[in-house]
Amino acid sequence: MEKVLQFLKDAGVYYLATAEGDQPRVRPFGTAHVFEGKLYIQSGKIKDVAKQLAANPKAEICAFNDGRWLRVAGTLVEDDRREARVSMLDAYPELKSMYSPDDGNTVVYYFENATAIFSSFTSESETLTF
Numbered sequence: 001m002e003k004v005l006q007f008l009k010d011a012g013v014y015y016l017a018t019a020e021g022d023q024p025r026v027r028p029f030g031t032a033h034v035f036e037g038k039l040y041i042q043s044g045k046i047k048d049v050a051k052q053l054a055a056n057p058k059a060e061i062c063a064f065n066d067g068r069w070l071r072v073a074g075t076l077v078e079d080d081r082r083e084a085r086v087s088m089l090d091a092y093p094e095l096k097s098m099y100s101p102d103d104g105n106t107v108v109y110y111f112e113n114a115t116a117i118f119s120s121f122t123s124e125s126e127t128l129t130f
Helices: 002-011 048-055 083-089 092-097
Strands: 014-020 023-029 033-035 038-044 058-065 068-079 106-122 124-130
Touching: 002 033, 002 058, 002 068, 002 106, 014 048, 033 083, 038 048, 038 068, 038 083, 048 068, 048 083, 083 092, 083 106
Parallel strands: none
Antiparallel strands: 014 023, 014 058, 033 038, 038 106, 058 068, 068 106, 106 124
């Protein structure tokens, strides 16, 4: 999982795909954090992405960096514990101007039953599960 986290941090931006009914929705994200051995991302509860994940928690992220790409597919599970939100915001202090652990809007999710695939055009794919 640390390899996945490092790739996402090196890429800086990854794209999160969700579903809204039968329509895929993709948007850029930048938060990735390991807390208690799980890979977390963060968003706002008022955003459409939170509504989409509530209806269908299956999601995939994709990042590209230095000629390689990473896809992580799995189920995103909301963690409503304050300590999980605090950990994420401590890892991304620049978000504290927009979010706080007790604002009723900050939401963090962790990947469950995830498959991460590292790919490139020049080498064999590598698959990790967590």
